[in-house]
Amino acid sequence: MELKQLYNTIDANRDEMMSLWEKLVNIDCGSGNKAGVDAVGQIIADYLQPLSIPVRFYRSEKSGNMLVAEYGNMRKPFVAFIGHMDTVFKDGTVAQRPFTIKDGKAYGPGVLDMKGGITIALSVLKAMKENGYINYPIKLILAGDEEIAHQNSNAVAFIKEECRGAVAAFNFETGFMDNSVVVERKGVFRAIFEVYGRGAHAGNSPQDGRSAIKEMAYKILELEELTNFEEGNTVNVGVIEGGTVANAIPAYCKTVVDVRFVDEASEQDYKEKFKAIAAVQHVPDTTTKLTFPVVFSAMSKMAATMDLFEKVNTILVEEGFAAIHPIKVGGGSDSAYSVSAGVPTLCAMGVQGTGNHTVDETADVESLFTRAKMMLAIMGRLRV
Numbered sequence: 004m005e006l007k008q009l010y011n012t013i014d015a016n017r018d019e020m021m022s023l024w025e026k027l028v029n030i031d032c033g034s035g036n037k038a039g040v041d042a043v044g045q046i047i048a049d050y051l052q053p054l055s056i057p058v059r060f061y062r063s064e065k066s067g068n069m070l071v072a073e074y075g076n077m078r079k080p081f082v083a084f085i086g087h088m089d090t091v092f093k094d095g096t097v098a099q100r101p102f103t104i105k106d107g108k109a110y111g112p113g114v115l116d117m118k119g120g121i122t123i124a125l126s127v128l129k130a131m132k133e134n135g136y137i138n139y140p141i142k143l144i145l146a147g148d149e150e151i152a153h154q155n156s157n158a159v160a161f162i163k164e165e166c167r168g169a170v171a172a173f174n175f176e177t178g179f180m181d182n183s184v185v186v187e188r189k190g191v192f193r194a195i196f197e198v199y200g201r202g203a204h205a206g207n208s209p210q211d212g213r214s215a216i217k218e219m220a221y222k223i224l225e226l227e228e229l230t231n232f233e234e235g236n237t238v239n240v241g242v243i244e245g246g247t248v249a250n251a252i253p254a255y256c257k258t259v260v261d262v263r264f265v266d267e268a269s270e271q272d273y274k275e276k277f278k279a280i281a282a283v284q285h286v287p288d289t290t291t292k293l294t295f296p297v298v299f300s301a302m303s304k305m306a307a308t309m310d311l312f313e314k315v316n317t318i319l320v321e322e323g324f325a326a327i328h329p330i331k332v333g334g335g336s337d338s339a340y341s342v343s344a345g346v347p348t349l350c351a352m353g354v355q356g357t358g359n360h361t362v363d364e365t366a367d368v369e370s371l372f373t374r375a376k377m378m379l380a381i382m383g384r385l386r387v
Contacts, residue, residue, distance in 0.1 A: 040148070177355075189332070212251075218256070311329075318384045354370050
């Protein structure tokens with residue numbers, strides 16, 4: 004089969020793709036809205052059902068269910084398509100900012116991260132199914148709580164298990180306008196320091212107080228000194244709260260710290276250093292509680308990933324698409340877990356745009372169709 008026939012299917016389905024994109028965006032499905040995320044999953048299942056592509060779910064009580072769909076015989080070497088169905092936006096955002104098209108740009112919550120990417124993945128599956136084409140079987144894996152690093156589910160273990168045995172993986176996260184493709188990502192974890200002191204009147208009995216803010220001040224300075232730009236590891240004390248009124252010795256103080264790390268060894272090193280900082284008492288009679296509520300593993304750069312990149316880039320250029328180039332970024336994604344399962348992975352294959360996670364989130368409409376054709380070229384010619 005000529006790839007042109009697959010490309011023509013995308014051109015013929017432009018209106019349907021836009022309709023699906025709009026339907027996916029116009030559902031409030033922040034990570035905390037299980038019903039909304041599950042509604043997105045049902046739309047996807049309904050879309051695949053007439054194509055006879057089976058869908059199954061990993062059920063979760065506290066977060067959106069994870070969806071897995073399989074096209075082709077999974078006993079053969081397969082390719083994994085990865086993504087997530089949740090967004091970062093609160094309930095009511097759709098009513099305020101529904102899916103809108105203006106001057107070739109699409110707007111709306113999750114339009115870029117990553118309802119556009121999901122639309123591309125589904126459209127590729129449909130084009131291949133309708134044309135009876137399979138080079139490699141495809142397994143679609145869509146998590147329900149990626150934006151909060153799967154802290155309420157077992158999705159990490161499930162993603163690794165479902166990816167195991169794949170010859171390649173493509174993550175349909177936000178695409179970059181300069182045609183770059185992510186081959187490496189820093190990991191991220193959040194740490195919460197809570198200091199408990201003793202309250203007292205700042206005028207009548209200050210000597211009886213034990214300032215939680217003063218204790219935290221020592222710790223903040225120590226934490227900020229841990230950033231190492233040469234290694235690529237950064238520590239940012241981004242939130243601080245404490246005290247009640249100016250004329251009271253503060254009995255409580257809390258900070259939230261963001262850490263970006265390059266590999267697992269760095270992650271463990273920082274956690275040990277944080278524990279040591281928490282254990283030291285600068286202000287007598289204070290205590291410190293340390294927790295790690297969010298952890299996103301690093302996506303390490305594999306030699307096999309770079310081999311995959313070269314093959315994909317060659318295919319795209321030969322098919323008349325713009326060349327891609329590899330980059331490393333600081334934000335986490337589930338590509339970390341396909342890589343940890345030993346699968347070469349290219350990330351940021353989704354619709355192109357800017358401003359994800361913000362009210363200015365914008366996607367380039369034409370890239371929806373171009374990226375779908377790019378993936379069809381890859382799936383048509385790839386040999387791993």
